Amino acid sequence: xxxxxxxxxxxxxxxxxxxxxxxxxxxxxxxxxxxxxxxxxxxxxxxxxxxxxxxxxxxxxxxxxxxxxxxxxxxxxxxxxxxxxxxxxxxxxxxxxxxxxxxxxxxxxxxxxxxxxxxxxxxxxxxxxxxxxxxxxxxxxxxxxxxxxxxxxxxxxxxxxxxxxxxxx
Amino acid sequence: xxxxxxxxxxxxxxxxxxxxxxxxxxxxxxxxxxxxxxxxxxxxxxxxxxxxxxxxxxxxxxxxxxxxxxxxxxxxxxxxxxxxxxxxxxxxxxxxxxxxxxxxxxxxxxxxxxxxxxxxxxxxxxxxxxxxxxxxxxxxxxxxxxxxxxxxxxxxxxxxxxxxxxxxxxxxxxxxxxxxxxxxxxxxxxxxxxxxxxxxxxxxxxxxxxxxxxxxxxxxxxxxxxxxxxxxxxxxxxxxxxxxxxxxxxxxxxxxxxxxxxxxxxxxxxxxxxxxxxxxxxxxxxxxxxxxxxxxxxxxxxxxxxxxxxxxxxxxxxxxxxxxxxxxxxxxxxxxxxxxxxxxxxxxxxx
Numbered sequence: 001x002x003x004x005x006x007x008x009x010x011x012x013x014x015x016x017x018x019x020x021x022x023x024x025x026x027x028x029x030x031x032x033x034x035x036x037x038x039x040x041x042x043x044x045x046x047x048x049x050x051x052x053x054x055x056x057x058x059x060x061x062x063x064x065x066x067x068x069x070x071x072x073x074x075x076x077x078x079x080x081x082x083x084x085x086x087x088x089x090x091x092x093x094x095x096x097x098x099x100x101x102x103x104x105x106x107x108x109x110x111x112x113x114x115x116x117x118x119x120x121x122x123x124x125x126x127x128x129x130x131x132x133x134x135x136x137x138x139x140x141x142x143x144x145x146x147x148x149x150x151x152x153x154x155x156x157x158x159x160x161x162x163x164x165x166x167x168x169x
Numbered sequence: 170x171x172x173x174x175x176x177x178x179x180x181x182x183x184x185x186x187x188x189x190x191x192x193x194x195x196x197x198x199x200x201x202x203x204x205x206x207x208x209x210x211x212x213x214x215x216x217x218x219x220x221x222x223x224x225x226x227x228x229x230x231x232x233x234x235x236x237x238x239x240x241x242x243x244x245x246x247x248x249x250x251x252x253x254x255x256x257x258x259x260x261x262x263x264x265x266x267x268x269x270x271x272x273x274x275x276x277x278x279x280x281x282x283x284x285x286x287x288x289x290x291x292x293x294x295x296x297x298x299x300x301x302x303x304x305x306x307x308x309x310x311x312x313x314x315x316x317x318x319x320x321x322x323x324x325x326x327x328x329x330x331x332x333x334x335x336x337x338x339x340x341x342x343x344x345x346x347x348x349x350x351x352x353x354x355x356x357x358x359x360x361x362x363x364x365x366x367x368x369x370x371x372x373x374x375x376x377x378x379x380x381x382x383x384x385x386x387x388x389x390x391x392x393x394x395x396x397x398x399x400x401x402x403x404x405x406x407x408x409x410x411x412x413x414x415x416x417x418x419x420x421x422x423x424x425x426x427x428x429x430x431x432x433x434x435x436x437x438x439x440x441x442x443x444x445x446x447x448x449x450x451x452x453x454x455x456x457x458x459x460x461x462x463x464x465x466x467x468x469x470x471x472x473x474x475x476x477x478x479x480x481x482x483x484x485x486x487x488x489x490x491x492x493x494x495x496x497x498x499x500x501x502x503x504x505x506x507x508x509x510x511x512x513x514x515x516x517x518x519x520x
């Protein structure tokens with residue numbers, strides 16, 4: 001049962017990721033990007049990382065993609081006509097490069113990631129502590145400094161965007 | 170007791186909950202029209218059936234039988250999908266709302282009633298319930314934005330842009346106002362939050378009064394109830410994003426709107442008013458079934474929302490956005506900080 005759900009979600013994620021690239025209408029690309037995000041959230045759920053799954057849903061599927069959709073609807077972008085590409089060499093170079101990266105990256109991932117087997121924080125479903133609590137505790141003790149630095153970075157980005165939007169000082 | 174039978178029982182539970190929600194939504198429209206009628210010294214619908222009780226059925230039949238019109242230059246697929254997204258995203262969050270303590274199934278099924286949480290008074294008792302609600306409701310924006318865009322009409326597009334901007338802005342205020350409750354409860358699970366409010370003085374409305382007020386305001390803006398219903402502002406935008414929709418597709422938008430109203434009321438009951446718990450745990454009150462407390466409190470809030478609609482005029486759009494960002498957000502942040510400060514300094518030491 002778990003395998004069926006995993007493969008179904010994986011198929012949804014992969015197929016919509018491909019459609020994001022291959023479809024020619026920006027609105028359809030945005031919509032399939034959203035389904036990719038939702039599929040990823042589902043995959044996180046199968047790893048029992050429910051907090052990460054919900055954050056994925058709220059931040060990426062819910063907030064980031066709405067802005068993409070705004071841009072597409074307001075500019076009313078219709079079908080994109082790409083200029084005909086005369087050189088087939090470029091295509092072959094691109095494809096070859098992609099395959100080479102794939103061949104290089106998978107062994108690298110298996111070799112360097114701790115525990116190539118997907119392991120969840122609370123593999124035991126009857127565990128009394130939810131992994132939300134574990135993440136919160138780790139974030140505010142072990143990883144406090146990176147967390148604070150990230151928040152300062154975000155603050156700088158917010159101030160920067162306000163300054164960019166404001167015309168008069 | 171086999172695995173299959175338990176799975177079927179779970180499906181029956183889900184169907185029952187959805188059926189109940191849809192019935193309540195249908196009669197919510199009648200309740201709103203009746204209450205608005207009384208507020209405005211009218212009678213309200215009273216022709217179909219005794220006291221107009223069959224009015225929702227007549228409305229439903231009318232919506233189904235109307236001609237389906239698809240705008241000629243509309244983006245067909247998106248045009249059809251948009252109302253479905255609205256309805257689905259309005260119905261899914263009901264799965265994490267606890268409406269009762271248990272269903273008493275353990276007396277019939279024995280210990281097997283615990284499988285799939287069959288005996289709990291909630292469809293899915295997940296430990297990130299509140300995050301799930303925010304995740305799904307943030308997806309609901311797509312239905313509105315896409316519907317307006319796919320209609321290929323200027324009023325629809327303007328309505329949907331307004332809707333999107335307003336919903337994103339007020340989502341922040343809404344999550345900030347809930348944060349106070351989460352800090353005090355120390356959990357994201359809605360069943361745990363209800364369990365923590367077993368006496369009336371433990372209700373979070375008394376420990377988070379400002380948070381409750383912010384939640385009420387941000388919530389009614391999020392579901393676009395009257396002081397904030399600028400997305401269907403008829404004197405500027407005809408009917409906003411639903412202008413070009415007819416027949417049952419319009420009916421689905423309408424259904425989504427009232428399902429949101431019912432959901433917000435039940436969420437306020439759950440977070441701030443003790444959910445299915447009786448106010449005081451003494452005999453005559455505990456004898457009343459939990460579902461009655463839950464529905465009573467929920468419809469109390471529904472009535473308050475109708476009352477607000479009958480009382481206040483619509484705000485101006487720039488005022489709505491300015492209020493959301495310049496008042497609601499800072500006050501919400503201050504509320505979270507004060508709550509966290511008090512919790513760390515004082516409440517945590519008592520435990």
